[in-house]
Amino acid sequence: MVPIMDTRPRAYLVCASQRSGSTLLVESLRATGVAGEPAEFFQYLPTTSLAPQPREWFADLDDPSVHELLAPLVVGDPDSETADDWRVRVVASGRTPNGVWGGKLMWNQVPLLVGRAVALSDRTGTDLRSAVADLLGEEPLYVKVNRDEVVSQAVSFWRALQTQVWRGATPPELDANAVYHAGAIAYLVSLLRAQDAGWRAWFTESGVVPLEIDYRDLAADSAEQTGRVLAALGLDPELAPPPALERQANARSREWAERYRHDAETEGYPL
Structure with missing residues (x-):
């Protein structure tokens, strides 16, 4: 009898927008010890070698009252790593x-990501799907994390941009310095909606059918949702751990979300 080959992918890429619950998912997968070392490998700007800084998120918003609430820009160094060395590093860093x-x-x-992959020595195309496949040497499992409640997502994003605490509980002294700003939250609502629309359009146009995970389901039972990813990779879903992170949302988050919804009704901000 000819053995049946397991054709399931040995790589996965979690596709999301900021503050969607994706960090809880990838940290839960990391905690298994067998599901890679997932990280945001593709967030670093070539001009600085840094992730986008708080003020850079609002570069297109001409509102000094927003910028003054955020940390000053840090000067980084241009990225000098070759594309092939970048691939070796990213693949090695993300693999168990x-x-x-x-x-x-x-x-x-x-x-x-696409711009970085252009210079790979064996590039096969110019689009995102080929860039990912050229980077990894295979087509990964695509996992899409969805968060429908965009106002709460934007509030979470705005708080994190001010405190620069991206996971776990925010120290009270830092949280106390965060300031509500309807204009900033409105800008982030529009940005997050555009990001989600971009993903949905790309999945449709590329023909990729992702494994979809809803934020509410993830928050309610992260082990179950983590197990779904593990199973799709041919790994034991029972390896999924208890919640790997403490939720950052608190009464202040809910208060800001309700305040913004009221402001949106009276001032015409997006919901």
Whole structure:
């Protein structure tokens, strides 16, 4: 009898927008010890070698009252790594000893990934799908994390941009310095909606059918949703751990979300 080959992917890419719950998912997968070392490998700007800084998120918003609430820009160094060396590093950094690779990609990072892959020595195309396949040497499992409640997502994003605490509980002294700003939240609502629309259009146009995970389901039972990814990779879903992170949302988050919804009704901000 000819053995049946397991054709399931040995790599996965979590596709999301900021503050969608994707960090909880990838940290839960990391905690298994067998599902790669997923990270945001593609967030770094070539001009600075840094992830986008708080003020850079609002570069197109001409509102000094927003910028003054955010940390000053830090000067970085231009990226000098060759594309092939970048590939070697990213693949090695995201892989566990069993050969499974994991990573995370936000829609705003797509141009950075595609632009980086252009110079690979064996590039096969110019689009995102070929860039990912050329990077990893295979077509990964695409996992899409969805968060329908965009106002709460934008509030979470705005708080994190001010405190620069991206996971776990925010220290009270930092959280106390965060300031509500309807204009900033409105800008982020529009940005996050555009990111989600970008992902949905790309999946449709590319013919990729992702494994979809809803934020509410992930928040309610992260082990179950993590197990779905593990199963799709041919790994034991029972390896999914208890929640790997403490939720950042608190009464202040809910208060800001309700305040923004009221402001949106009276001032015409997007919901």
